[in-house]
Amino acid sequence: MLALHGTRGLTAALIVSVHAGMFSGTFVHGSIRADLLRQLESTVPVFFALSGFLLYSPFAAAHAAGRPAPRMVAYAARRVLRIFPGYWLALLGVMALYPLLGISSPNPSSPDGPLQALAWYGMVAGWLTGDDRLRAIQQAWTLDVELACYVLLPFVALLAGRLVARGMSWLRAEVLCVGGLIAVSVLWKVGFAISADGLAPGTQQLYFPVAYFDAFAVGMLLAVLALGADRGEPLPRFVRRGLSARGAWTLCAAFVLFSLFVLRSDTPAEAGKQFTPARFLVEHLTTNAIGLLALAPVALGWGPVDRVRRILSHRVLLWFGTVSFGLYLWHFLALDLMRTGGVSFGGGIKSWLGWYGATLVITLPIAWASWKAVEQPALRLARHVPESRPQRSAALEAAETEAGAAAVETRTPVPA
DSSP states (O other): OHHHHHHHHHHHHHHHHHHHHHHHTOOOTTOHHHHHHHHGGGHHHHHHHHHHHHHHHHHHHHHHHTOOOOOHHHHHHHHHHHHHHHHHHHHHHHHHHHHHHTOOOSSOSSOSSHHHHHHHHHTOHHHHTOOTTOSSSGGGHHHHHHHHHHHHHHHHHHHHHHHHHTTOOHHHHHHHHHHHHHHHHHHHHHHHHHHOSOBOTTOHHHHOGGGGHHHHHHHHHHHHHHHHHHTTOOOOHHHHHHTSHHHHHHHHHHHHHHHHHTSOSOOTTOTTOOBOHHHHHHHHHHHHHHHHHHHHHHHHOOSSOHHHHHHHTSHHHHHHHHTHHHHHHHHHHHHHHHHHTTOOOOSHHHHHHHHHHHHHHHHHHHHHHHIIIIIHHHHHHHTTSOSSOOOOOHHHHHHHHHHHHHHHHHTOOOOO
16 A cells, blocks of 8 residues: 555654754753654654554455465565665664764664674564664664564464464454454563563663564554455444544544643653653553554545545655665664764754754665665565465366366376
């Protein structure tokens, strides 16, 4: 769906704007501008949900139709070739350019030992080392989450397929399995919030991948609901109303107001903010709810969303969607480069827009080059791996059927 590709591009652009606001130094703690900026953190779970929706749709469709699910080899090849080549290019580039250009950063530009190197290159730092954002590409913690979800998805699909094969209704099996993944993630956060004394940014628990499984799984659930609606499955009325354009966006606005007027005691730009256990849970779930409720009507198409989908399908946003991975990976290089060089754009909104515009000017050509030179060729290579098992032709099946019938009549064996 073009609108979802455009949504990915818009989400990447908004994330860059958040980071540009932090570097501009104009979002003073406690100001309304800082509180509004914080709402854009809700774009992070949108990234996860988009992946869950798009990747799980073929599996759910196969279960519903009673046909074999996509091949695991093809699925794994496409995921590896989609994220690792572009990420490795960015990682090697950042590790080389920071010391070469004398760019200062609070994060290390090279791994400290083989374990950290494995964590960086393998996108498992959130699991192995606990360094979270203390890496050459600090925002790559989200890739740890993505990779973990990529690994989990086939197992969830396998379990759902087994339940369907044993006679459980397709929709119930999908909701049970995907809902279970959501429950595991939420319960982990609840358990951590109960047991923790407090939480500061940069700690492993805040960015531990399991904390974001629910956002990815919500995207999977949206894929199931979209397919169920297309198939005429009886969905509860509260689900149809709550996730329609009017219902979901009204709830989204309510959560934004709650965040603005209740959760106002910190901002993303405040380096030393502390969370109480309850606040960690509430803010995390509120951020997820804002992003996921904003996405749901676009993904499902329930309600008057045609105009929004057309806007999201604009060629500019589609182009941003194409280069979004490179934009996301490389934009901190531009920000750190300007900070090291003492760049200033005045104050207030002018400063934010200056940092944002300059970051895009520097990063977008790099992102486009990454797409053309590495990411697109890798995806073309992935297409050589068949997504489904080869289908026998109708003529061959008819011939085998006739041969089988003749064999029964003459009691002669049919050659294998």
